[in-house]
Amino acid sequence: MKRNRLNLIIGLLLILVFGMWLFVFQVRESETALVTTFGKPTRTITNAGPYLKWPWPIQRVHTFDQRIQNFEDVLDEAQTADNKILLSMVYVGWKITDAKAFFPKFSSGSVTEPERFSIATAQSKLKDLLRGAKTAVISKHPFADIISADPGQFKFEAVEAEMLAYIQARIETNNYGIEIKYLGIEKLGLPESTTEKVLEQMTAERAVLVSEINSRGAKEAASIRAQASSDSAKIVNDADAQAKVIQSEGLKLAADQFKVFEQNPELAIFFLRLDALKQSLASHTTLIFSGQTEPFSLLQGLTNAPAKK
Amino acid sequence: MSDDPTHHDHDHGPAPEAPAPEDAGTRALSEALRSSFFIVKVVMVILVAVFLCSGFFEVGPQQRKIILRFGRPVGVSKEALLGPGLHWAFPRPIDEVRTIPFTEIQTVTSTVGWYFTTPEMEATKTELPPGNSLNPAVDGYTLTSDGNIIHARAVLSYRIEDPIRYEFDFANASNSVRNALDNAVVFASARFKVDDILRRDPLGFKDAVRAKMNELAQKEGLGIVIEQCDVRAIPPRKVSPAFELVNTAAATAESQRLQALSEQNILTNTAYAEANSRTNSAEAERERLVKSVKADADRFTALLPRYQLDPGFFRTMLINQTVSQIMTNVQDKWYLPVNPNGDPWELRLQLGRPPVAARTIPQTGPVGPSIDQ
Numbered sequence: 132m133k134r135n136r137l138n139l140i141i142g143l144l145l146i147l148v149f150g151m152w153l154f155v156f157q158v159r160e161s162e163t164a165l166v167t168t169f170g171k172p173t174r175t176i177t178n179a180g181p182y183l184k185w186p187w188p189i190q191r192v193h194t195f196d197q198r199i200q201n202f203e204d205v206l207d208e209a210q211t212a213d214n215k216i217l218l219s220m221v222y223v224g225w226k227i228t229d230a231k232a233f234f235p236k237f238s239s240g241s242v243t244e245p246e247r248f249s250i251a252t253a254q255s256k257l258k259d260l261l262r263g264a265k266t267a268v269i270s271k272h273p274f275a276d277i278i279s280a281d282p283g284q285f286k287f288e289a290v291e292a293e294m295l296a297y298i299q300a301r302i303e304t305n306n307y308g309i310e311i312k313y314l315g316i317e318k319l320g321l322p323e324s325t326t327e328k329v330l331e332q333m334t335a336e337r338a339v340l341v342s343e344i345n346s347r348g349a350k351e352a353a354s355i356r357a358q359a360s361s362d363s364a365k366i367v368n369d370a371d372a373q374a375k376v377i378q379s380e381g382l383k384l385a386a387d388q389f390k391v392f393e394q395n396p397e398l399a400i401f402f403l404r405l406d407a408l409k410q411s412l413a414s415h416t417t418l419i420f421s422g423q424t425e426p427f428s429l430l431q432g433l434t435n436a437p438a439k440k
Numbered sequence: 441m442s443d444d445p446t447h448h449d450h451d452h453g454p455a456p457e458a459p460a461p462e463d464a465g466t467r468a469l470s471e472a473l474r475s476s477f478f479i480v481k482v483v484m485v486i487l488v489a490v491f492l493c494s495g496f497f498e499v500g501p502q503q504r505k506i507i508l509r510f511g512r513p514v515g516v517s518k519e520a521l522l523g524p525g526l527h528w529a530f531p532r533p534i535d536e537v538r539t540i541p542f543t544e545i546q547t548v549t550s551t552v553g554w555y556f557t558t559p560e561m562e563a564t565k566t567e568l569p570p571g572n573s574l575n576p577a578v579d580g581y582t583l584t585s586d587g588n589i590i591h592a593r594a595v596l597s598y599r600i601e602d603p604i605r606y607e608f609d610f611a612n613a614s615n616s617v618r619n620a621l622d623n624a625v626v627f628a629s630a631r632f633k634v635d636d637i638l639r640r641d642p643l644g645f646k647d648a649v650r651a652k653m654n655e656l657a658q659k660e661g662l663g664i665v666i667e668q669c670d671v672r673a674i675p676p677r678k679v680s681p682a683f684e685l686v687n688t689a690a691a692t693a694e695s696q697r698l699q700a701l702s703e704q705n706i707l708t709n710t711a712y713a714e715a716n717s718r719t720n721s722a723e724a725e726r727e728r729l730v731k732s733v734k735a736d737a738d739r740f741t742a743l744l745p746r747y748q749l750d751p752g753f754f755r756t757m758l759i760n761q762t763v764s765q766i767m768t769n770v771q772d773k774w775y776l777p778v779n780p781n782g783d784p785w786e787l788r789l790q791l792g793r794p795p796v797a798a799r800t801i802p803q804t805g806p807v808g809p810s811i812d813q
Binding site for chain 1: 508510511512513533536552572573574575576577580581582583584585586587588589607608609610611612615616619620622623626627630631632633634635656659660661675676678679682683685686689690692693694696697699700701703704707708710711712714715716718719721722723725726727729730732733734736737739740741743744747748751755758759760762763765766767769770771772773774775776777778785787
């Protein structure tokens with residue numbers, strides 16, 4: 132009996148495993164699943180977890196990557212509203228939002244790997260849509276809307292938004308079961324023949340710029356020097372004026388003392404003369420005086436004696 | 441009774457009837473089956489052990505892993521991340537272990553605006569000669585707001601802020617980050633003039649790229665935090681010499697300006713020094729004048745009474761005292777005695793000559809001594 136029980140358990144386990152293999156499938160976190168019944172889409176699953184199904188050939192489960200797919204298109208030429216040729220390349224982030232709508236539209240052509248094939252087919256369709264969007268949107272804008280230093284004129288992001296709206300509208304109209312999460316311009320360019328002219332123009336502009344810089348440099352230096360001379364002269368002149376004010380204050384203060392001298396102007400003048408004499412003969416002076424000069428008149432008799440010989 | 445040939449009868453109650461006699465072939469078959477079942481049991485045990493042990497996995501030091509149980513992450517947000525060490529999960533199909541990119545810093549490079557090169561060419565520092573034009577399918581470049589062309593390359597270093605979102609929201613997240621970086625470079629280039637990018641405001645251009653990249657990371661929900669964004673911009677190689685001339689001219693102009701500023705500083709400082717000197721002199725003069733006049737007044741006040749006693753004597757005394765002082769200080773003194781003829785002396789002064797020595801010129805008449813100055 133014990134042996135029979137063990138065999139029974141093993142048998143049940145095998146049946147359970149086989150049953151799970153036939154009737155259970157799981158959807159991962161990053162996936163969405165579509166269950167088809169006799170080839171017809173009947174159920175969409177977007178949440179991760181284990182689910183039941185009827186075994187093949189009744190039902191079949193198709194799982195798709197639900198993450199945001201990255202797609203870059205190619206450089207395409209488009210004419211701007213002011214008749215300039217602009218090359219552009221954009222990228223989009225897109226994801227499958229409705230596998231039931233997505234699968235029938237993009238799966239045809241592959242029996243073995245319809246899921247992977249459908250992604251490639253969808254991106255091929257996106258490429259066509261993007262080309263149409265770029266041509267339509269760029270043709271409505273002048274070149275300066277996309278390339279401009281003027282913030283008022285610059286509409287780079289608006290152009291991107293218009294392209295996104297253009298594609299979204301067509302996706303919704305055709306019910307592709309996908310959503311464009313974002314779109315951005317990845318590259319802008321000019322036709323090769325135009326780049327040659329642009330490079331020549333850049334060289335010519337640099338030559339003019341060199342001349343301007345040289346001239347401006349010399350002019351600025353001269354201006355600084357002139358300003359410096361003017362400023363320094365002003366500083367000295369201001370100081371002179373201030374010095375005169377200070378000297379005037381000194382004279383005013385001195386004049387207050389002059390009242391003392393009014394007691395005897397004769398004596399005051401005598402003192403002034405004496406001071407002037409001392410100051411003028413203070414040093415490096417050669418003095419010639421006659422015998423009549425006091426106190427040298429004392430020498431008068433002595434010096435005349437030899438002359439009498 | 442069991443039909444198992446490996447069954448031992450001693451486990452069961454009373455002794456059965458005597459077994460039928462077995463021939464040698466039956467015994468051999470019984471032995472073979474017993475051995476086979478034993479081997480099968482051992483193999484099954486080993487298989488079960490292998491099955492369970494296959495659930496062990498290791499997480500490296502620069503890795504994080506996450507367990508998906510029936511497709512759902514086990515745990516929420518960062519709690520779901522398994523750090524370095526040994527872990528165990530149910531084997532497939534119950535559990536599935538996924539590796540999450542978790543190195544500290546991720547890096548992407550935008551070369552959409554760079555000229556054609558390869559890693560090998562960069563390593564050997566070689567490059568193709570520049571052509572007269574740029575083929576947009578081969579040579580990357582960006583357009584500037586004044587319609588010119590530059591080459592720009594950006595290297596973005598970032599941290600993954602939300603690894604689960606980074607892994608499960610994007611099929612190829614690093615490509616999405618690179619696309620956003622390309623867009624940021626093209627966007628910033630289209631707003632800046634070529635001379636601003638290359639010469640006047642390269643930091644402004646770099647900041648604009650970083651700001652746009654930040655904005656896109658938020659808008660597109662990339663789940664990253666930007667650590668560093670290095671941007672290098674150069675002119676097209678064909679016109680590079682022309683830009684070098686501009687740089688040289690700008691450097692020269694700047695040098696001239698700095699030289700002028702230096703001279704301005706010197707001039708201004710000299711002027712301020714001179715101004716200070718003049719005002720200080722004026723103040724000193726004022727001080728001296730006031731003190732001098734006060735001293736004169738004091739002297740006057742002190743001597744006035746004596747002067748008033750005998751003005752003549754006072755004057756003579758002071759004159760003599762003064763002459764005495766003068767004579768002490770005077771360098772050369774010439775005494776001219778009274779001409780015996782009574783005529784005045786005729787003096788001749790030679791000015792501008794060093795006063796080496798005084799010479800006496802022979803008198804031809806009433807001529808006094810000559811004085812060299």
